[in-house]
Amino acid sequence: xxxxxxxxxxVPTDIVFSFTGFAKRGGQTDEHKDGWGIAFFEGPGVRLFxxxxxAVSSPIADLIQRYPIKSKNVLAHIRKATQxxxxxxxxxxxxxxxxxxxxxxxxxxxxKNFAPALHGTFRPVGSTDSELAFCYLLQELHQRFxxxxxxxxxxxxxxxxxxxxxxxxxxxxxxxxxxxxxFAYCATKLxxxxxxxxxxQAMLSDDDLSVDFSEVTTPNDRVALIVTEPLTTNETWIxxxxxxxxxxxxxxPVTNTSN
Amino acid sequence: xxxxxxxxxxVPTDIVFSFTGFAKRGGQTDEHKDGWGIAFFEGPGVRLFxxxxxAVSSPIADLIQRYPIKSKNVLAHIRKATQxxxxxxxxxxxxxxxxxxxxxxxxxxxxKNFAPALHGTFRPVGSTDSELAFCYLLQELHQRFxxxxxxxxxxxxxxxxxxxxxxxxxxxxxxxxxxxxxFAYCATKLxxxxxxxxxxQAMLSDDDLSVDFSEVTTPNDRVALIVTEPLTTNETWIxxxxxxxxxxxxxxPVTNTSN
Numbered sequence: 001x002x003x004x005x006x007x008x009x010x011v012p013t014d015i016v017f018s019f020t021g022f023a024k025r026g027g028q029t030d031e032h033k034d035g036w037g038i039a040f041f042e043g044p045g046v047r048l049f050x051x052x053x054x055a056v057s058s059p060i061a062d063l064i065q066r067y068p069i070k071s072k073n074v075l076a077h078i079r080k081a082t083q084x085x086x087x088x089x090x091x092x093x094x095x096x097x098x099x100x101x102x103x104x105x106x107x108x109x110x111x112k113n114f115a116p117a118l119h120g121t122f123r124p125v126g127s128t129d130s131e132l133a134f135c136y137l138l139q140e141l142h143q144r145f146x147x148x149x150x151x152x153x154x155x156x157x158x159x160x161x162x163x164x165x166x167x168x169x170x171x172x173x174x175x176x177x178x179x180x181x182x183f184a185y186c187a188t189k190l191x192x193x194x195x196x197x198x199x200x201q202a203m204l205s206d207d208d209l210s211v212d213f214s215e216v217t218t219p220n221d222r223v224a225l226i227v228t229e230p231l232t233t234n235e236t237w238i239x240x241x242x243x244x245x246x247x248x249x250x251x252x253p254v255t256n257t258s259n
Numbered sequence: 260x261x262x263x264x265x266x267x268x269x270v271p272t273d274i275v276f277s278f279t280g281f282a283k284r285g286g287q288t289d290e291h292k293d294g295w296g297i298a299f300f301e302g303p304g305v306r307l308f309x310x311x312x313x314a315v316s317s318p319i320a321d322l323i324q325r326y327p328i329k330s331k332n333v334l335a336h337i338r339k340a341t342q343x344x345x346x347x348x349x350x351x352x353x354x355x356x357x358x359x360x361x362x363x364x365x366x367x368x369x370x371k372n373f374a375p376a377l378h379g380t381f382r383p384v385g386s387t388d389s390e391l392a393f394c395y396l397l398q399e400l401h402q403r404f405x406x407x408x409x410x411x412x413x414x415x416x417x418x419x420x421x422x423x424x425x426x427x428x429x430x431x432x433x434x435x436x437x438x439x440x441x442f443a444y445c446a447t448k449l450x451x452x453x454x455x456x457x458x459x460q461a462m463l464s465d466d467d468l469s470v471d472f473s474e475v476t477t478p479n480d481r482v483a484l485i486v487t488e489p490l491t492t493n494e495t496w497i498x499x500x501x502x503x504x505x506x507x508x509x510x511x512p513v514t515n516t517s518n
Contacts, residue, residue, distance in 0.1 A: 042346075042347040042348075043346055044348045044384050044385065045311075045346060045347025045348030045349075045350070045384070045385065046347070046348075047308075047309060047310075047347065048307060049306075049308075050304070050306060059326050060322065063318065063319065063322050067319075087301075087302060087304060088302065088305075089301075089302060089303045089304030089305075090304075091304070095354075096356060097380075097382065097384060098380060098382075099382065100382035100383060100384055101384060102384055119406075120380065121356075121379065121380045121381075121401060122380075123356065123357075123358065123359035124359060125303050125304070125356060125359055125360060125361055126304065142380060147378075
């Protein structure tokens with residue numbers, strides 16, 4: 001399977017520290033060496049870096065660890081191939097446009113007997129179950145709401161139903177962002193943490209590296225990190241419940257609200 | 260306005276030499292400093308790098324000049340903003356998916372009174388006339404051919420009509436690729452060259468750099484390069500006619516054929 005890392009913040013923040021630990025799992029501290037990718041929203045624009053080399057030996061991953069790209073929503077993925085060969089078109093995150101916004105998606109898991117009818121303009125380019133699930137999600141969102149984008153609450157409700165439906169086919173931990181919110185659905189394993197004032201020191205579990213966030217933040221900063229496996233050893237990561245969809249906005253999970 | 264660079268080859272080839280000269284125009288030998296981008300097809304997958312910094316000072320552009328990514332179809336663009344602010348979402352090339360293939364598009368020019376009705380799922384994320392033209396092109400292709408991808412000859416015919424129609428609104432030099440062919444439409448300025456056996460030396464016009472292609476190629480390699488302004492001083496670049504659409508496949512322009 002694969003590993004996922006997501007970040008949602010109230011101010012543009014760089015992910016250098018967390019990505020450094022995460023990338024080590026791409027062939028060094030773990031076996032996820034069949035490609036990797038990371039997508040950064042910058043306003044409505046997206047920078048997507050994908051590579052079918054392992055994250056620990058990729059010159060592009062190396063660049064990202066040295067070049068602080070600031071973003072309010074980031075999704076990263078390291079791959080251990082289950083379905084679909086090792087090839088660029090099978091690397092997550094995947095990006096599509098709907099309602100004049102980019103949507104970024106990454107998946108951890110494995111879907112069986114999942115062959116939804118695709119009748120719209122969202123079609124997979126590669127051969128993964130993940131990209132197929134992403135295309136199905138966008139098709140169904142477009143089907144439900146037509147050409148008019150829904151509210152975040154409506155979107156959350158629709159995603160709750162759709163992710164639950166897809167998860168009937170197997171393991172489906174996923175993250176999805178349109179640049180304004182980050183949605184994370186847990187089938188089997190996801191954890192999150194909210195870093196906010198007063199900031200403290202964090203120590204990576206995959207690298208001999210620590211950072212004192214109080215030195216690099218302002219009291220108003222708030223950052224939510226969501227991962228398949230906790231990234232640090234001295235912070236309390238909160239596990240998702242199985243079957244739970246969370247919506248993160250401005251660096252924190254939004255509690256359930258009605259429309 | 261902007262500058263365009265395209266490459267279409269019969270075997271995966273790196274664009275390091277040509278991009279090095281081209282990138283110099285992004286703020287050093289020319290004034291195109293409002294962002295840049297480059298997209299590489301690798302099989303059906305695409306690597307897209309975009310940046311709203313100038314190409315001469317971008318760490319990502321620097322990486323690409325040192326890291327030989329091999330591709331059969333590449334599109335690059337350096338931007339001088341005419342419409343749309345300097346922002347990531349306005350950087351070319353733009354990427355969308357249609358018929359389970361990625362499509363990559365870049366534009367040089369300026370369109371006036373161009374406001375086509377968009378009724379499908381292709382909507383601009385940014386505010387450029389260029390992305391609007393790209394969305395319109397894909398919408399109209401989907402409209403004409405439905406869910407079944409057309410042949411290259413049908414595609415060429417449709418693009419001939421659509422580009423001519425869009426060009427009524429102003430300057431529209433453009434390049435478009437789906438990874439199997441590169442289409443280039445010239446409104447005012449495009450040039451191309453085919454490099455093939457026997458390969459010789461080429462000298463960049465924007466940098467003190469030359470390369471002897473006979474040392475880095477095999478006799479079977481063939482590379483077509485398409486640019487707004489010739490990149491080298493000692494090769495004969497062939498100008499497009501105004502209003503001409505060319506389709507490049509396997510490193511050479513395909514002469515007109517019927518279906």
